[in-house]
Amino acid sequence: MTDAPPVLEMHAITKRFPGTLACDRIDLDVRPGEVLALLGENGAGKSTLMNILYGLLAPDAGEIRIDGEPATIRDPADAIRRGIGMVHQHFMLVPVLTVAENVILGQETVLGPGVLDLHEAERRIRTLAEQLGFEIDPRTRVDQLSVGQQQRVEILKALYRGARILVLDEPTAVLTPQETQEIFGVLRRLQAEGTSIIFISHKLDEVLAIADRITVIRRGRVVGTRTPAETNEEELAELMVGREVSLVVDRGASHPGEPVLRITGLHVSDDRGNEMVRGIDLEVRAGEILGIAGVAGNGQDELVEALVGLRRPTAGTVELSGRDVTGKSPREMRLRDVAFVPADRQRFGLVLSYPIRDNLVLTDYFEPPFARGPLRNEKAVDERARELVAEFDIRTPSVMTHASALSGGNQQKVVVARECSGDTSLLVLDQPTRGVDVGSVEFIHKQVIAKRDASTAVLLVSAELDEVLELSDRIAVIFRGRLVATFDADEAEREKIGLLMARGEAAAREMSEGVAVGRPS
Amino acid sequence: MSGPTERPGLRDELRAQAGGADELAGVDPVADSETRDTTAAAPARTGPNIGERLGRAWRASAVPILSIVLALAIGAVIILLSPLATGKPIQWDLPVKAYLALLEGAFGTPAQWADETKRFNAISNTLIQSAPLMFGGLAVGLAFKAGLFNIGVAGQFLVGAFAAAMAGATFGSLDTNVAVPLSLAIGGLAGAAYGFIPGFLKARTGAHEVVVTIMLNSIAVVLLTWIVNDLVRAEGFSFPRTADINNAHLPILFGRNLHAGVLLAFAAVFVVRWLLDRTTLGFEIRTVGANPNAARYAGIRPVFIITLTMTLAGLLGGLAGSIQMLGVIGYYAPGITANVGFDSITVALLGRSSPLGIMFAALLFGVLRAGQALMQIRTNNQVPIEVIDVIQALIILFLAADIIVRRVFRLRAAKGALEGEVRTVTASWGEQVAR
Numbered sequence: 001m002t003d004a005p006p007v008l009e010m011h012a013i014t015k016r017f018p019g020t021l022a023c024d025r026i027d028l029d030v031r032p033g034e035v036l037a038l039l040g041e042n043g044a045g046k047s048t049l050m051n052i053l054y055g056l057l058a059p060d061a062g063e064i065r066i067d068g069e070p071a072t073i074r075d076p077a078d079a080i081r082r083g084i085g086m087v088h089q090h091f092m093l094v095p096v097l098t099v100a101e102n103v104i105l106g107q108e109t110v111l112g113p114g115v116l117d118l119h120e121a122e123r124r125i126r127t128l129a130e131q132l133g134f135e136i137d138p139r140t141r142v143d144q145l146s147v148g149q150q151q152r153v154e155i156l157k158a159l160y161r162g163a164r165i166l167v168l169d170e171p172t173a174v175l176t177p178q179e180t181q182e183i184f185g186v187l188r189r190l191q192a193e194g195t196s197i198i199f200i201s202h203k204l205d206e207v208l209a210i211a212d213r214i215t216v217i218r219r220g221r222v223v224g225t226r227t228p229a230e231t232n233e234e235e236l237a238e239l240m241v242g243r244e245v246s247l248v249v250d251r252g253a254s255h256p257g258e259p260v261l262r263i264t265g266l267h268v269s270d271d272r273g274n275e276m277v278r279g280i281d282l283e284v285r286a287g288e289i290l291g292i293a294g295v296a297g298n299g300q301d302e303l304v305e306a307l308v309g310l311r312r313p314t315a316g317t318v319e320l321s322g323r324d325v326t327g328k329s330p331r332e333m334r335l336r337d338v339a340f341v342p343a344d345r346q347r348f349g350l351v352l353s354y355p356i357r358d359n360l361v362l363t364d365y366f367e368p369p370f371a372r373g374p375l376r377n378e379k380a381v382d383e384r385a386r387e388l389v390a391e392f393d394i395r396t397p398s399v400m401t402h403a404s405a406l407s408g409g410n411q412q413k414v415v416v417a418r419e420c421s422g423d424t425s426l427l428v429l430d431q432p433t434r435g436v437d438v439g440s441v442e443f444i445h446k447q448v449i450a451k452r453d454a455s456t457a458v459l460l461v462s463a464e465l466d467e468v469l470e471l472s473d474r475i476a477v478i479f480r481g482r483l484v485a486t487f488d489a490d491e492a493e494r495e496k497i498g499l500l501m502a503r504g505e506a507a508a509r510e511m512s513e514g515v516a517v518g519r520p521s
Numbered sequence: 522m523s524g525p526t527e528r529p530g531l532r533d534e535l536r537a538q539a540g541g542a543d544e545l546a547g548v549d550p551v552a553d554s555e556t557r558d559t560t561a562a563a564p565a566r567t568g569p570n571i572g573e574r575l576g577r578a579w580r581a582s583a584v585p586i587l588s589i590v591l592a593l594a595i596g597a598v599i600i601l602l603s604p605l606a607t608g609k610p611i612q613w614d615l616p617v618k619a620y621l622a623l624l625e626g627a628f629g630t631p632a633q634w635a636d637e638t639k640r641f642n643a644i645s646n647t648l649i650q651s652a653p654l655m656f657g658g659l660a661v662g663l664a665f666k667a668g669l670f671n672i673g674v675a676g677q678f679l680v681g682a683f684a685a686a687m688a689g690a691t692f693g694s695l696d697t698n699v700a701v702p703l704s705l706a707i708g709g710l711a712g713a714a715y716g717f718i719p720g721f722l723k724a725r726t727g728a729h730e731v732v733v734t735i736m737l738n739s740i741a742v743v744l745l746t747w748i749v750n751d752l753v754r755a756e757g758f759s760f761p762r763t764a765d766i767n768n769a770h771l772p773i774l775f776g777r778n779l780h781a782g783v784l785l786a787f788a789a790v791f792v793v794r795w796l797l798d799r800t801t802l803g804f805e806i807r808t809v810g811a812n813p814n815a816a817r818y819a820g821i822r823p824v825f826i827i828t829l830t831m832t833l834a835g836l837l838g839g840l841a842g843s844i845q846m847l848g849v850i851g852y853y854a855p856g857i858t859a860n861v862g863f864d865s866i867t868v869a870l871l872g873r874s875s876p877l878g879i880m881f882a883a884l885l886f887g888v889l890r891a892g893q894a895l896m897q898i899r900t901n902n903q904v905p906i907e908v909i910d911v912i913q914a915l916i917i918l919f920l921a922a923d924i925i926v927r928r929v930f931r932l933r934a935a936k937g938a939l940e941g942e943v944r945t946v947t948a949s950w951g952e953q954v955a956r
Contacts, residue, residue, distance in 0.1 A: 310817065331820030340818070348818040351811045358804070362819045366801045374800050 005068060006031050007196050008053075008084075008165050013062035015048055022048040023059070024220040030165060035187060035197045037211035039204075041240055041409065041437035045220040046200050050167050053198075054086045055079040066165075085158025089170045091150050095143035100125050102142055103157045128156060132189060148179035155186065159195075166190065167198045172206055173435055177465065178295070178502065184210050202240070202437050204233040216240055241439040249445045252453070254473040257286035258321070260457035261307070261426050266316035268302040275314070276302040278481035284426070289448065289458040291472025292483075293465055295501050299481035300461045301343065304430045307459070308340040309333040321425065334363055339419040343430040343461075345408075349415040352404035356396055357385040359403050360418050392417035393443060409440030420447050427451050429460045433467060445471060465497060479504030582878070584923045585871050587930050589885065592915035593620070599911060600904050609903070619896050619904045626895030627888040643891065645779040649849060651887030652786035653678070656841035657865025658872060658879035659793050660716075660834040664730075665874040666797060667830040668810035673719060673734025674838040675862020676741035677712040681839025683745050684711030686846040686853035687753065689766025700769040701781075705843050712839015713832050715741070720831025724824040730831065738862065746855040755852070762854035771848040782844030787880070789837065794876035806830050841865070867913055870920050889913070 006029040015023040022045045030036045040046045051057040053064065055073040064071050066082050073079050079086070093102050100122045109124070111117045122138040129136050134152050142150060151171060158166055168187075172180045187197055187210060201207050207214055208228045215225045216239040224239050237245040261284040268277035276299040284290045294300055305311035307318060309330040317326045320336055328336075342348035350359050361370050361381050369380040385399040394413045396406060403411055412433070419427065429448065433441045448471060452458050462468050468475055469492060476486045477500040484504045487497070499507040597616035604611060612618075625631075629643035657674045664671035685708025692700045719733040755764035771780040797803035808816040809826045816823055841861055846853060868886055872878030893906040919926050926932070 329820070329822075330818060331822075334820050342818060347812075347814050349815065351808055351815050353811050354808075362808070362815065365804055365819075371801045374802060376799055376801055376804060 004032050006065075007067055009063075009065040009068075010049070010053065011063045011065070013049060013052060013064075014060050015045075015052060015057060016060050021220050023052070023062075025062070026217070026220070026222055028215060028222070030196045030198060032164075032196055033191050033194045034212045035191055035199055035210055037207040037214045038198055038200045038217060039202065039207050039214055039236060039240055040217035041202055041407070041439065044217045044240075046217055047169060049217070050086065050169060050198070050200060053079065053167065054084060080161045080163070083162055083164035084167065085155075085161060085163025085165070086167045087151065087154040087158060087169065087171060089173055091154055093142045093150060093153060096141060098139050098141055099136055099145075099153050099156075100138035102153055103138070103160050105157075107161060125156060125160065128160060132156075132159075132186060134186075146179075148175055148182065151175070151179075151183065152186070155190075159190075163195070165196045165198065167200070169200045170202075170435075171199070172201065172203065177463075177498075180206065204236050204438070207236070208233065218242055237438050241437070243439075245438050245442055249442075249449065249470045251449055251471070254288045254452060256288040256473070257455060259283050259285050260321055261459065262319040263307075264317050264319075266303070266306065266318065267314045268299070268306045268311055269314050270302055276481050277306065277313075279316070280478075280481070280483055282476060282483060282486075284457040284459050286425075286457050287452055287455045288473040289452050289460055289471055291460045291462065291468035291475045292478050293462070293468040293475055293497055293501055294478035296463045298478050300430070300463075300478060302481075303478070304340075304343075304428055304459075304461055307333075307426075307428055308338060337423050337425040338428065339363075339422075339424045339426070340428045341415055341419050341430060341432050343434060345411055345415050350403045350411060353402060355400045355402055356389070356394070356406070356414055357381055357399040359414050360385045360388050360399075363418060364422075388417040388421060391421070392447070407437070408435045409437045412436045412444065413440060416444050416447055420451055424451065424456045427456050427458045429458065429462075431462055431464075432460070433462075433464070465494065465501070469494065469497075477501055484508050581873065581875075583930075583932060584926055585873060585878070585882070585920065587926045587932070588871070588916050588919035588923070591919050591926060591929060592912050595915055596908060596912040600908060603905075603908070604903050607903070615900065615903065619900050619908075622896040622899035623889070623892035625899075626892030630895075641776050641779075645776050647884070647887045647891040648779060648783045649887075650890040651883045652783045652848075653841040653845050653861045654864055654868050654883035654886050655786040655880055656789055656837050656844070657861050658868030658883050659789055659876060660837035660841065661865050661869035662872060662874040662876065662879050663793055663797075663806075663837065664830060664834040665869060666810050667806045667827060668813065669720075669723070669827065669831060669834075670731050671716070671719075671734060671831065671834045671838075672731055672866065673716065673737050673835070673862075674841070674865040676734065676738040677715045677835045677838025678842040678845075678862050679741045679745055680715040680842070681708040681712035682842030682846045682857070683748070683763075683853045684708045684839070685843035686763045686766060689769030689847055690755075690764035690852075693765065693767030693769045695768060697768045697770070697772065700767075701771060701847065704766070704769045704847055705785075705840065708843030708846065709836045709840045712842065713836035716835015716838060717828065717832040720828040720835075723831070724827040742855075745853070749853060749855050760854060762852045764852070766847065766851055769847055770851065771844065778849075780844070780848030782848040785840070785844060786883075789840070790876045790880045793837075797876070802829075838862075838865075864913070867917050871916060886913070 008028075008030040010026060010028040013023050013026045013028075014021070024045075026045070026049055028036075028038075028049070038046050038049070048057065052059045053073065055075045055078050058074075064073060071082055073082065073084075076086075094105070097105070100118060103125050104121045109117045109121045125138040129138070132152075132155075134156070136145075136149060136152060136156070142153060145153065155166070171183060175183060187199070191197060199207070199210060208231075211228060213225055213227055214231070214236065216223050216236065218240060219242075223242075226236070234245075261282075263280055263282050266277055266280045267275060270276045278299070280299075280303060282290065292300060292303075302311060306313045309328050309332060312327045317324055319325065320338070323336075325333065325336065346352060351362065354362075358365070358381070361384060364370060365376065365381075370377055370384070382399060388394070389396060389399060392413050394406075394410050394417060396410065403414060406414070412435075416432065427448075432448065433444055436444065445467075448458060448460070452473075460468065460471055469489075473489050474486060475489060475492045475497065476483045477497055478484070479500065482504070485500050485508055597620070600616045600619050601611060601613070604615065625643070627643060627647045629640065633639045633643060657678065660674045660677065661671050685704050688704040688707035689700065692703050694700075695703075715737065718737060719728075719730045722728040722733050723730045749763060750761045753763055754761045771782050773779060774781055774784065797807060805816070805821045805826050808819065808821055809823045809830075813823045816826070845857075845861070850857060864886060868879055868882040871882035871885070872880070889909045889912065893909045896904055896908075897906050
């Protein structure tokens with residue numbers, strides 16, 4: 001870290017929304033070549049602050065200085081001119097255009113008025129990419145790139161416009177652990193070249209790994225700034241949440257009972273007909289948690305969808321308490337007490353335009369007491385909603401508040417509350433804490449353990465290896481549509497599982513042969 | 522830094538609910554000393570009071586109402602300038618004259634009000650004009666709720682009208698109490714069948730309902746023209762038409778011509794409202810419209826709901842045609858199309874797809890349609906009835922480009938006027954329905 005004067009200072013930034021003070025006199029400064037992490041729970045005000053910096057929102061009060069000069073940033077064009085670049089969590093790319101076309105969009109290199117010089121643009125982008133060590137062909141269409149590569153296109157886009165201050169909004173939320181490591185490498189290279197980086201996150205380990213300084217925001221206020229050397233995960237979590245958070249799940253021994261779910265020889269294809277699950281056998285017993293570890297995209301989604309009736313397997317059987325339920329509809333699976341927390345809560349788990357009340361009965365709205373024949377019973381729905389809001393600590397002004405108004409963590413609590421209440425024989429969890437703040441993660445984990453202790457069979461799929469390790473009684477590793485290994489929780493080693501996730505059978509074979517294996521290349 | 526000050530009632534209540542849990546982190550920071558007076562949302566336990574309800578109603582209807590105001594204002598300018606086209610001087614009182622005549626046409630002139638037998642004639646006419654638009658508006662609005670854009674009311678209207686007229690002609694000799702319900706049912710079912718086709722095709726094959734319904738509109742026009750010209754033309758008339766419906770005329774409830782179909786239209790508004798708000802089927806329709814993926818996840822079958830909703834929309838469109846036949850015209854003749862089909866889309870958009878909104882929008886359009894003739898007459902043909910079409914078009918323009926309305930009237934980002942509808946119109950192109 002340098003002691004050079006800050007390139008960016010934000011002073012006493014205040015922004016009020018109706019009923020909310022999103023930013024309350026926030027002070028912030030970034031020095032040249034520094035990675036500043038902005039840490040805070042969902043809804044703490046991080047994104048609002050960055051949108052102010054990028055000219056998407058106007059602050060009610062406060063001052064922004066760039067290179068010591070007061071700067072008024074009216075719109076993103078202003079921000080770009082002043083060397084501020086932003087990589088949004090949801091990429092702003094046009095899928096059907098090439099990398100080069102996306103990068104130059106809005107700043108086209110032209111031969112003459114209205115005539116695009118794509119060759120020159122491609123040349124310049126190729127040079128830029130080489131400097132950064134990106135292996136990206138500017139002529140590839142963006143929809144053919146992986147998520148990690150698309151993110152690099154976003155970074156290219158910002159740098160192409162001359163960004164000296166790069167803001168990354170939760171850049172790792174969509175990445176695999178490997179891609180996360182790679183992007184960290186990229187950030188370090190940028191940093192070495194003098195680019196300042198603001199890294200927004202709520203993941204403690206990542207922030208500690210990459211940042212030079214960490215500024216923690218809670219409920220619109222800066223509650224502290226630390227360097228990684230002088231702090232640890234526990235302290236950061238406490239600053240962020242405002243109370244002590246237990247990062248380790250308190251989990252007693254499991255008492256497994258009869259098998260509830262038995263899958264034999266299951267094959268499932270995705271929408272395009274690619275076989276994603278290629279012969280899986282597994283068993284989950286009542287009162288145990290089976291965790292499936294794996295890098296995203298190895299067939300987890302298809303496996304889970306086949307289990308809950310959203311996707312028809314191409315071969316194999318699914319048995320529930322001894323009954324063949326292969327290919328049954330979602331409704332039929334629900335009626336057999338199968339509950340499901342989907343990976344994408346906004347796409348599947350919630351209707352964002354509905355009040356929380358209706359979301360809390362989304363899957364059993366048709367059953368008594370929520371319906372009497374063809375008529376809905378709103379009173380019963382209200383009552384249930386109030387119970388669940390209290391029981392699951394969903395922080396909302398009212399049960400009539402729309403789900404879209406809640407923070408990510410509270411949205412997920414709505415889904416978890418709905419799926420974890422009532423009788424459940426099988427609970428399927430797909431990425432149950434993705435994009436959820438630490439406080440809510442702790443709460444959701446406790447609910448899952450409670451479910452297990454109430455003799456529910458739990459199948460947990462997660463791309464967060466730590467989550468699988470912490471919660472599971474048994475752990476299976478999925479690689480390219482097959483389970484390549486299964487461990488009991490007490491004999492599972494982090495390193496070994498990481499290798500299996502990355503390399504599948506090859507790693508398994510090497511291990512059994514006793515060959516010393518290095519880091520996956 | 523000072524801790525946030527609590528908003529007493531709400532905070533305590535939430536705290537109680539949360540079992541004395543610690544502070545309210547997760548939510549967007551709700552309360553602060555400076556903001557505690559703002560009501561972010563209705564508290565959980567106490568129902569909204571009248572003031573809040575009115576406020577909410579205004580927020581929901583501000584953009585549509587102001588769109589109408591703006592369209593009428595621009596309409597006034599057009600009226601003012603219209604004499605220039607024929608080389609006449611501007612008359613400053615012409616817009617006032619025209620709009621007054623429009624109102625008299627819709628609600629009755631002083632002379633009519635003085636005569637007891639004619640007192641309600643104008644209002645009857647307005648209601649008669651509104652009724653098919655109510656049915657048609659519901660046909661579009663209901664489909665919007667399921668995320669479908671039903672442009673096919675024109676076709677459903679014609680098919681329903683023809684079927685009702687044929688049924689009337691066939692069963693016209695029976696008792697009215699039998700002939701009318703039978704003809705209405707047949708007209709409605711024919712429309713339902715015509716709505717089923719695009720619904721089924723959308724659900725099964727992903728064929729976009731907009732394309733299919735536009736095609737079906739043309740098919741209906743041409744097919745029915747041929748059928749009436751060549752197959753079922755009634756003897757003894759100078760133009761192709763179906764036979765008289767005799768006893769299948771809808772009973773006249775009041776005055777000269779206020780037929781029972783008007784009552785049915787109002788009833789339909791409340792039936793659809795009840796369906797959407799109070800039944801599980803309505804919940805399923807709205808869920809499919811709001812998030813088809815979540816609907817499937819929740820065990821709802823979008824394929825079934827989409828087909829059913831389009832069928833119900835077709836039923837409503839068919840009934841719009843049926844009451845025109847059985848209540849107003851009395852026979853089917855090619856070229857009766859009227860504009861009901863497309864005006865229905867405007868009505869649904871203006872009513873923001875809510876049944877009550879559609880009812881008011883249809884009444885407004887009834888006023889415009891019933892009053893336009895007198896407007897033209899009173900202004901000695903200087904203001905042609907086509908001005909009303911211009912005003913209608915302006916209303917749609919302002920609804921779609923609601924930012925104009927908000928700028929003009931300094932409205933704070935009210936929830937977008939047509940968010941859901943516009944999404945429906947633009948988003949689903951080429952998408953396969955989730956199975």
